[in-house]
Amino acid sequence: MRDDCSQKKSTNLSDWDAEVGELLRKKLSSVRDALKKALPDSVTIAFRVTGGFDGDWLLIANNGLSLRFAKCPWPDCLIELGAGDLQELLAGRLDGAEGFRTGRLKIQGDVGLIMTIERILAEDASSELSPV
Numbered sequence: 001m002r003d004d005c006s007q008k009k010s011t012n013l014s015d016w017d018a019e020v021g022e023l024l025r026k027k028l029s030s031v032r033d034a035l036k037k038a039l040p041d042s043v044t045i046a047f048r049v050t051g052g053f054d055g056d057w058l059l060i061a062n063n064g065l066s067l068r069f070a071k072c073p074w075p076d077c078l079i080e081l082g083a084g085d086l087q088e089l090l091a092g093r094l095d096g097a098e099g100f101r102t103g104r105l106k107i108q109g110d111v112g113l114i115m116t117i118e119r120i121l122a123e124d125a126s127s128e129l130s131p132v
Helices: 001-008 015-029 031-039 083-090 098-102 111-131
Strands: 043-050 055-059 065-070 076-080 106-109
Touching: 015 031, 015 043, 015 065, 015 076, 015 083, 031 055, 031 065, 031 111, 043 083, 043 111, 076 083, 076 111, 083 098, 083 111, 098 106, 098 111, 106 111
Parallel strands: 043 076
Antiparallel strands: 043 055, 055 065, 076 106
16 A cells, blocks of 8 residues: 555545445445455555546555545556446446456556455355345
């Protein structure tokens, strides 16, 4: 994790960005333990959802997980996508490789990080569908 990403926190959120943050918080909290185990320490993953305020939702793994809205000039992985594609990704219905090939997802940096998140989200989605 880069120090310049963890310190700059935006408190001026639009309604749009607050909704995106709530969507991310809700879904990521359901897979928090799996993410903590799977992600290496000291990484920053930025979700840039188009159509919102000038900033990114940062998932920071550093002795735990945190999610904050801020600017990060050099995240370890940057995922740029639309709000509908974010919902599909979080629900485990958007394959990251297919999304990348079709231009629905733009990824910069460590692609392995988004693949890890995608795998965990897909496993969570399939467990929600499994009979008890």
